Amino acid sequence: MKRPLLEVKNLKLHFPIDKGLLEKEQKYVKAIDGVNFSIYENETFGLVGESGCGKSTTGKAIMKLIDPTDGEVIFRGKDISKYSRKEMRNVYKNIQLIFQDPFASLNPRKSVGKIIEEPLIVNSNLDSKARKQRVHELLELVGLHAYHSTRYPHEFSGGQRQRVGIARALALNPKIIIADEAVSALDVSIQSQVLNLLRKLQRELGLTYLFISHDLSVVKHISDKIGVMYLGKIIEQGTKDSVYAKPLHPYTQALLSASPTISSENRQERIVLKGDMPSPANPPTGCAFHPRCFAAKPECKMVQPELRDVGDGHFVACHLYNEQV
């Protein structure tokens, strides 16, 4: 079996909450609480979940933009989670991030050419002429034109800005791109253009994606494997086909039933979840999902289910499937 390109092992990120005067115990918001997954070369791993479940934070913790509390991030056999900022510079040549909001992630005072050139200035030894050349290449690669390089971000539409963001991420020829809600801020017709661009780039440049999104149909379109996150944990993981065809975890079932389908045959009865996601500062005992679960059993309140293999590389963390193993 191939070795994974990026492996995340038991990644944890806990934010301490200011404790009150009388409280003895230091409390934590467990934004990420033991996440495991592996991404293989040339593959797209989709990370889905509702807002606040820790999926974006996972992306940032891998990049060490926020320092993880615990766990390992193994890139090409080396644990990068304890790297210093200097050591990370080499990692940044190989892992790059596309940001969610194309309006906020580009410096409004710099021309697009400068924005794309910057990673090259910082992290490569190309001279100014070679950098300009590369910027023009990159602009053409993402479907813009070389003459766009003198323009400022506000002169572009949302989709074009996201292309600029993609060009910047590609500047250093990375192996992995973490796309953090890369299309969520765009409207649907632009979304498909950008998704197709990402797929085209994956084919041409042999990229590996970690695709973070709350949008199930977007993830389905682009991913090979899928991990479903809930309250800082991955609760179900498997290939795209197995997760979409046979969702096991009640939460995944509810999520999938909520996403709109076109054909009436496939339409399932919609499962409406009650309540909101519990606070990660004060998670429920046992399975974090049990207060909203329609199939909760008494033991769900007591014991936290482990992520276990139910065959075909399909993993689920739910007590309902204990007997089958």
Added chain:
Amino acid sequence: METSTKEIQPFVIKSSKKPLWLKGWNRIKRQRAAMFGLAIVLFFIMVGILAPLITSYPFDGFYPERTLVPPSAEHWFGTDDQGRDIFSRIVYGARISLWIGFFSVIGSIIVGCLLGLIAGFYGKWADSVISRFFDIMLAFPSILLAIAIVAILGPSLFNALIAIAIINIPTYGRLIRSRVLSVKEEEYIMSARSTGMSDIRILFQHILPNSITPIIVQGTLGIATAILEAAALGFLGLGAQPGEPEWGKMLADSRQFLTVAPWTLLFPGFAIMLTVVGFNMFGDGLRDALDPKMK
């Protein structure tokens, strides 16, 4: 579903290739008050540069036979108690006031910006130390602090400039600190980090250019305040020394002649007022032109 990205032609905006500052200038041009203020400022700058050409008397020419002459064709603004031509003194005084205004503000901005950037960017104890330092400085009435500094350094025009620069540091420092606090949370700063950029580069290439606008506005208004403070120090005898044609000093020297020769006070006072009004109007216009998210 599968569309080739080649087909999608990004629509071409007939974009002006103008740099950002030119767009700001276009917006200021539309503000009548700002342009009026700028005209006054430029007028005084020209007066200062061309001083030797437009005056017919030296600013320190001493004519005991012509003391306290009222304004006339020969002495446009009259003469003072030592027979010196007030018009010449005001024209040369423009050099001193503008010089003090510009350089004290530039000094305060450089030091204030550095401290503010460090406080805002690094936070924690650096922020506590620097912010408390600002608080302490702001706790003193500024003119009192300036007097104290000049008293330590010794009265002279240059020391007055230093004192004015020092007392204004917290104004700029706080302003930039608050801007840095909001700018550093922007996503483009996170994206700059994700390319492995050094803190210095992030600070000076990304945070500073996005935080500087209010500083430019405040600095323009600050020149007016600095000129007033220099005049006040001159008035108290702590800035300009006898002989130097500083407007505040001229006021102080002439105040005993208020009833017999009002022109000795009127014209220097008017010069101070006009410069301050000019900078204030220009600064206000700049604020209107630059503050609503420069695009």
